[in-house]
Amino acid sequence: MKTLSRRHFLQLSGMGAAGVALAACAVPVPATDGMAAMEPVHLQANIAFTQADYGLQYQTIEKWRDLFEDTHEGITVELAFVDWSEHHNKMLVLAAANELPDFIEVQASRSLLWIIEGVFLDIDGYAAADPGFDMDDFFEGVMGYYRWDGKTFALPYDHGPINLGFNKTLFEERGIATPTDDWTFDDLRAAAVAFAQEEDTWGFSGMPRSWLLEPSYLTPWGASLFNEDETECTIDSEEAIAALQWWVDLRFVDEAIPNSAQSEVLATAGGDFVSGKVAMTTVAPWTAPTWNALADFEWDVAAWPAGPVTRSTAGLGSGYGITKDTEHPEAAWEWLAWMTSAEGLAFVWAASGASTPPRKSVFDVYFSAPGIAPNSQAFLDAMDNYMQIGRPVSPYGAEFTAIRNREMDLINNGLKPVAEAVADMKNDGDPILAKNRELYGS
Amino acid sequence: MTNRERREALEFYLGISPWLIGLVCFTGGPILASLAISFTQWRLLSPPKWLGIQNYIDMFQDEGTRVSLGNTLFYTGLSVPLGLVTSLFVALLLNQRARGSTLFRTLFYLPTITSGVAMALLWLWLLNPEFGLINLALGLIGIKGPAWLQDPDWAKPALVLMSLWTIGTSMVIFLAGLQGMPQHLYDAAKIDGANQLREFWHVTVPMLTPTIFFVMVTSIIASFQTFTNVYVMTEGGPGWSTLMYGLYLYNNAFEYLRMGFASAMAWGLFLVILALTILQLLGARRWVYYEGGIRGRI
Numbered sequence: 001m002k003t004l005s006r007r008h009f010l011q012l013s014g015m016g017a018a019g020v021a022l023a024a025c026a027v028p029v030p031a032t033d034g035m036a037a038m039e040p041v042h043l044q045a046n047i048a049f050t051q052a053d054y055g056l057q058y059q060t061i062e063k064w065r066d067l068f069e070d071t072h073e074g075i076t077v078e079l080a081f082v083d084w085s086e087h088h089n090k091m092l093v094l095a096a097a098n099e100l101p102d103f104i105e106v107q108a109s110r111s112l113l114w115i116i117e118g119v120f121l122d123i124d125g126y127a128a129a130d131p132g133f134d135m136d137d138f139f140e141g142v143m144g145y146y147r148w149d150g151k152t153f154a155l156p157y158d159h160g161p162i163n164l165g166f167n168k169t170l171f172e173e174r175g176i177a178t179p180t181d182d183w184t185f186d187d188l189r190a191a192a193v194a195f196a197q198e199e200d201t202w203g204f205s206g207m208p209r210s211w212l213l214e215p216s217y218l219t220p221w222g223a224s225l226f227n228e229d230e231t232e233c234t235i236d237s238e239e240a241i242a243a244l245q246w247w248v249d250l251r252f253v254d255e256a257i258p259n260s261a262q263s264e265v266l267a268t269a270g271g272d273f274v275s276g277k278v279a280m281t282t283v284a285p286w287t288a289p290t291w292n293a294l295a296d297f298e299w300d301v302a303a304w305p306a307g308p309v310t311r312s313t314a315g316l317g318s319g320y321g322i323t324k325d326t327e328h329p330e331a332a333w334e335w336l337a338w339m340t341s342a343e344g345l346a347f348v349w350a351a352s353g354a355s356t357p358p359r360k361s362v363f364d365v366y367f368s369a370p371g372i373a374p375n376s377q378a379f380l381d382a383m384d385n386y387m388q389i390g391r392p393v394s395p396y397g398a399e400f401t402a403i404r405n406r407e408m409d410l411i412n413n414g415l416k417p418v419a420e421a422v423a424d425m426k427n428d429g430d431p432i433l434a435k436n437r438e439l440y441g442s
Numbered sequence: 443m444t445n446r447e448r449r450e451a452l453e454f455y456l457g458i459s460p461w462l463i464g465l466v467c468f469t470g471g472p473i474l475a476s477l478a479i480s481f482t483q484w485r486l487l488s489p490p491k492w493l494g495i496q497n498y499i500d501m502f503q504d505e506g507t508r509v510s511l512g513n514t515l516f517y518t519g520l521s522v523p524l525g526l527v528t529s530l531f532v533a534l535l536l537n538q539r540a541r542g543s544t545l546f547r548t549l550f551y552l553p554t555i556t557s558g559v560a561m562a563l564l565w566l567w568l569l570n571p572e573f574g575l576i577n578l579a580l581g582l583i584g585i586k587g588p589a590w591l592q593d594p595d596w597a598k599p600a601l602v603l604m605s606l607w608t609i610g611t612s613m614v615i616f617l618a619g620l621q622g623m624p625q626h627l628y629d630a631a632k633i634d635g636a637n638q639l640r641e642f643w644h645v646t647v648p649m650l651t652p653t654i655f656f657v658m659v660t661s662i663i664a665s666f667q668t669f670t671n672v673y674v675m676t677e678g679g680p681g682w683s684t685l686m687y688g689l690y691l692y693n694n695a696f697e698y699l700r701m702g703f704a705s706a707m708a709w710g711l712f713l714v715i716l717a718l719t720i721l722q723l724l725g726a727r728r729w730v731y732y733e734g735g736i737r738g739r740i
Binding site: 259260 | 696
């Protein structure tokens, strides 16, 4: 990575929004390894953004790009911003047409699929040859999404774990002890049931679902969704049935979780929690700006409770990778390293509080960002200690999700007994997952 | 051919060339490409592999295809007749020379030009089992409304109910048909002593059969392709009860990366619609009346 002069950095920082710029100024400039001079190179980079979540984040990325071009003579980067909701499909179409740009964004849950299908360049060699780039600074729990077969193919730029968000005002009003970082699910149930005694108030919102299912809802009970290489569904175990039944009971026996129709009515742009009638729910770092803007009560975050067996929760985020057919791998590496360096992550993401960083060294910048969750330390603790990958991540995992969603829908709506639903999930899901064996050669 | 005729022909082809080029390149090309893709396994991120007719064989064994086709047939079977009757009824009402009928025509047509996503979100509220207006109205007459989209048994009927919201296009077509009715037939019927019901049954309906036939064919095709409402409102749930063919096809193409299988599904859908349309064309000989045409020939 090339040197960025402090003058350049401050000039550009001054152009940004005050909050972002102030935080960014505190960040040291990237180290240099004295990259050899290159022929003029023009890179194409595709970046996804969500206006609702990140405001004018893309302007910050453009500034960071300008700074890159100022400090990397001969390399220009053309940024193409794609709306988050369309990004995956657009990349698929570009891939199908052999028109992928040099550098693309990828969501963690789909990254292994793209890696196994051979879209990305192995970057370990470039990282090893770049002494200014600290690979060990990334949280190990995050890198699982971007490594395959012992090699690294992409790098994260944001990553957030799921924790327990709670309405502090409601807890204090009812005189119920607020959640702490050593809570278990028994504590959660006791509090949730206490809240449910009053009409029009719910103890918790959310049921086992999507990519949270395994790490946040099954692993704490010692259960799993798949075997290690996702060639077999293992949700029919006694532990998994006990875990899912626990949540079904909390909803239908204790009536502490609103049903879908009730949630729909409570829901606002910030979800049903913002209504002020729900005591606890799941929270991710990227939820904080919305809740801060919409909630008219005090809220806070605690660690996701521990289950009978362990404490575990899901984490998800996004990353960037270099496409394998790029004609400019060296320049693309420079850009990737620039975007995922501690300085880049601080400038673009952490300083604005948009998302928790995947690098340990950047958390100090995140902690001083405006609008982050009150107890953001809980996110750092999760990333450091008990955050797991949300599966499926395998190539045929997406096909399995159709079966998973079908059965979880029925479980969560009380329309099918848990044991019957998980048996059907396994029966219908295993033939799909078995196709992964061809890819793994097992 | 004279010079003038030659020039006119040239002008004609130049005039239609933008559409013709568009059809060949941007519609015909992809249609043919999808046929070729349907014989491959293509995960989009890697080159396609030739599979022969395997995708078509898999279609018959695939549970998702079976369920989604069943759901789509159920939806079509209910929504098309109901939509036909309702839109004809509304068109008959709006065909009266009453004050404000123009305003009502506009109001009935408005939902048709409303964004599909906005409409879906609106209906999510209307169909909410606890606080939705539909169950509120049912409650007023002593009926406890079902859970609609949260109940696998009621989710499809809820979508059928919602489909009535967009009868505007059919209504306008029926209205045009009604306004083109020759007055002398009604005069003759009156002289023969026909009341309004008989006029409707023996004059309006027979004269309107070509319009009814057209609306029926296009409505069936459209209902087989229903997508936005289930994509936004239910994602196929609960428990695949609203998994429509179009949504399952889309999921196979872009979520499960089975583009070859999705292409085979698209051709399967084409064949189903083609077969149904041919059946309707054959059946039409028995009941569609074309004034000035020979009975039995269409």
